[in-house]
Amino acid sequence: MTNSYSGKTVLITGSSRGIGAATADYFAQKGFNVVINYVSNKDKANDLKNELEFKYNVKVLVIKCDVSNEEEVKAMYKQIKKEFGKLDVLVNNAGIAIDSTLEDKKVEDFKRILEVNLIGTYNTCKIIGMDMFKKKSGSILNISSTNGIDSFYPYSMDYDASKAGVISLTHNFALSYAPYVRVNSIAPGWVNTEMNKELDEDYVKEECKHILLGKFAEPEQIAMEIFHVAVESTYFNDAIIKVDGGRC
Numbered sequence: 001m002t003n004s005y006s007g008k009t010v011l012i013t014g015s016s017r018g019i020g021a022a023t024a025d026y027f028a029q030k031g032f033n034v035v036i037n038y039v040s041n042k043d044k045a046n047d048l049k050n051e052l053e054f055k056y057n058v059k060v061l062v063i064k065c066d067v068s069n070e071e072e073v074k075a076m077y078k079q080i081k082k083e084f085g086k087l088d089v090l091v092n093n094a095g096i097a098i099d100s101t102l103e104d105k106k107v108e109d110f111k112r113i114l115e116v117n118l119i120g121t122y123n124t125c126k127i128i129g130m131d132m133f134k135k136k137s138g139s140i141l142n143i144s145s146t147n148g149i150d151s152f153y154p155y156s157m158d159y160d161a162s163k164a165g166v167i168s169l170t171h172n173f174a175l176s177y178a179p180y181v182r183v184n185s186i187a188p189g190w191v192n193t194e195m196n197k198e199l200d201e202d203y204v205k206e207e208c209k210h211i212l213l214g215k216f217a218e219p220e221q222i223a224m225e226i227f228h229v230a231v232e233s234t235y236f237n238d239a240i241i242k243v244d245g246g247r248c
């Protein structure tokens with residue numbers, strides 16, 4: 001087991017399950033101390049903490065924080081600094097989607113999607129990223145989506161707009177924090193997580209015909225790419241990287 005990243009710390013927002021949990025596992029496997037963030041699934045977050053500490057002998061801190069709330073993000077970062085001194089990598093992964101037909105869409109849902117996906121990313125990029133910039137060291141990886149680049153699923157037009165916004169934030173924060181903090185975005189295509197559990201089976205089959213690799217990604221596959229871009233790479237900056245198996 002390689003432990004070359006021992007002593008480094010990552011915060012992965014929304015890491016109680018799905019892509020975030022797989023990413024927490026991957027970073028811990030590489031020797032990182034991990035901050036797991038959740039908003040409602042306390043048990044899942046704590047189970048993951050116990051699992052990672054047992055498997056990889058790293059320090060894991062669990063913090064409840066709604067990333068859309070600026071004060072909660074400030075409190076979360078204060079707790080991280082108290083525990084670990086500093087943060088090396090920030091992965092902005094927390095996100096929600098509320099799929100519905102155009103007729104059923106509600107402005108309240110749209111606002112909540114923007115608050116979590118877009119304002120949440122802004123809050124952490126501003127509060128934590130600014131400190132990284134002052135310390136002249138750090139890496140930020142924002143999870144956007146191919147939906148924020150190519151619109152092909154009107155049921156999630158509100159979500160798509162939020163992810164286009166995350167891409168825009170990535171460019172602006174990369175400019176703001178250069179040359180000390182690299183800011184990039186991974187844009188996954190379809191991934192097998194709870195977010196897609198309501199999808200109709202026939203729709204999934206049809207979508208797979210439009211993926212060159214023929215299937216949805218597993219969260220672990222996205223985690224590997226997140227780690228590569230956020231940690232191993234030295235020259236990815238201001239980049240929006242599609243990880244979608246190739247769309248046709």
Ligand SMILES: NC(=O)c1ccc[n+]([C@@H]2O[C@H](COP(=O)([O-])OP(=O)(O)OC[C@H]3O[C@@H](n4cnc5c(N)ncnc54)[C@H](OP(=O)(O)O)[C@@H]3O)[C@@H](O)[C@H]2O)c1
Pocket residue numbers: 013014015016017018019020037038039040041042044065066067068092093094095096116120143144145146187188189190191192193194195196
């Ligand atoms: N799945 C896909 O096909 C896909 C494709 C492209 C991009 N993405 C993006 O990848 C990211 C992860 O997606 P996923 O599929 O892994 O989602 P998921 O399984 O639904 O998990 C979402 C995670 O976000 C957390 N979360 C939700 N609202 C939050 C808030 N206000 N503050 C803090 N944490 C919050 C959840 O915490 P709790 O467990 O406590 O609720 C959970 O840990 C999202 O940004 C999503 O938009 C997903």
